């Protein structure tokens with residue numbers, strides 16, 4: 001038996017409403033509630049079965065000057081913005097930094113200003129796609145290693161089709177009892193073209209073809225293949241731009257003496273160093289139409305209330321379709337975004353499977369973890385039993401097993 005988990009970033013429930021995606025290979029569909037945050041929050045929640053307040057992988061950048069690994073970059077604040085705000089410059093620098101600082105996960109400096117960079121720390125220093133990759137607690141890969149279950153996981157540094165080829169090779173070797181394939185391409189496409197573009201169904205057709213190839217190989221080498229194709233969130237078109245930074249910069253406050261802030265593309269997270277700053281910012285935010293301050297009770301319900309306020313004392317969230325721009329994530333507008341409230345229409349994720357039933361309690365993306373551990377454990381037992389029968393019954397034709 002092979003449990004085949006294919007994770008397609010941003011393949012949201014709403015997108016699938018207009019598309020016959022996988023109606024042959026994985027006809028059983030369910031809407032899954034997403035997790036509040038970006039992929040930096042959603043992916044670790046899927047991989048650990050827990051919410052951000054529990055695993056502490058939420059947003060990438062936090063105000064943490066005492067532990068900032070970026071202090072040496074302050075010298076770059078003297079370089080002209082025409083150079084330092086360019087994507088190519090930032091991408092190359094991010095790659096160099098990732099190596100120098102030993103970050104194992106995804107890393108990008110985005111649009112964080114060098115003037116203030118020494119105030120910030122980066123929260124995903126490990127890779128959630130590896131054992132020991134969570135900021136707190138275990139993930140699926142810790143479980144697989146502990147249970148000695150041999151598995152495939154895609155390499156996020158490689159292209160999607162390279163990972164497809166690598167998984168097909170693993171399937172043909174019959175070495176694995178579990179597979180986790182991660183494809184990020186649809187997310188990038190949706191950000192650029194929006195959720196109504198014809199390029200979206202075209203990309204889904206490519207994924208369908210690839211999943212067909214995976215299933216064909218898997219069914220040749222395994223008696224039972226449990227296919228789960230799922231996502232972390234959807235994607236909303238951004239038709240309203242909100243210059244929140246401009247609004248806050250106009251207040252009679254100084255950064256970083258009075259306050260610090262990270263402008264993500266759909267939320268702003270503030271830290272205050274005096275009551276006047278807190279009050280002034282709160283008053284201004286309350287008057288803004290495009291979003292609202294999230295009360296603690298609501299953050300707690302969303303599994304995103306951090307008692308130590310590590311990710312910000314105050315969280316302002318934009319309404320679906322409102323993009324905060326410029327932000328620390330980008331200087332220019334993009335067509336579509338995610339990271340809105342999980343109850344917004346386009347936040348919903350999806351699960352498509354070839355299994356007749358999906359347990360009733362699988363309703364949100366962290367529940368994918370239960371499905372993964374359950375099926376991995378079953379596959380290991382069944383495959384070990386089948387291998388023994390085969391070795392005994394057929395004179396050890398398949399007697400070579402991978403070291404676990």
Ligand SMILES: [Zn+2]
Nearest residue numbers: 187188191338
């Ligand atoms: Zn994205």
